[in-house]
Structure formats: structure tokens, C-alpha cells
Amino acid sequence: MVINKKPHKEIIGKAVVTKEGKRLGVVKDITFETRAGELIHLVLKDPTPHSNQLNLEKSNQGEILIPYNAIIAIGDFIVVSEEDLM
Numbered sequence: 001m002v003i004n005k006k007p008h009k010e011i012i013g014k015a016v017v018t019k020e021g022k023r024l025g026v027v028k029d030i031t032f033e034t035r036a037g038e039l040i041h042l043v044l045k046d047p048t049p050h051s052n053q054l055n056l057e058k059s060n061q062g063e064i065l066i067p068y069n070a071i072i073a074i075g076d077f078i079v080v081s082e083e084d085l086m
Helices: 049-053
Strands: 015-018 023-032 039-045 065-067 071-074 078-080
Touching: 023 049
Parallel strands: 015 078
Antiparallel strands: 015 023, 023 039, 039 065, 071 078
16 A cells, blocks of 8 residues: 655644544654654544544553554545554
């Protein structure tokens, strides 16, 4: 799967939804590995009750993290595969 590169400013603030249409929250930040520049996670703000039920990885500050490899598409919102979140 190839995802076109987008500036981080285009991703921050977008809603994150599953391919089934369940809303997870809004992108607050992006984490990446500094040496390789590899994107690792989307950091969510305003998580929904559904995202809290998924038992997702959390940052040291308790923020929900969405693995970058779970992203299916980026457009008006970010679509992720719920199966890849588990």
C-alpha cells in the first residue's frame, strides 16, 4: 500500500475513523523515529468512547496512539483498519 506523502499540517486536526465508519478521535500529533524519519503513530485528542474500548497503546501522557501502518487512506479524514489496531 502506498500512501502519498502529506505535510504534517494537512494531517493534524483531521478526524480518524475506522473503515466501518466508527469515529476514533482527532489527530493531535504524529510520532516518528528521528534517524530514519519513519512515521510510527498518530496521537489522538478528543478520543471517543469507541477508541477507549479498543485497548490501544497509550503514550506516557496517557494519549491514545494509532499505529501508522493501520492507515488505509488520508483525505478529508483519516481511515484506519480496526483489525490492524489490535
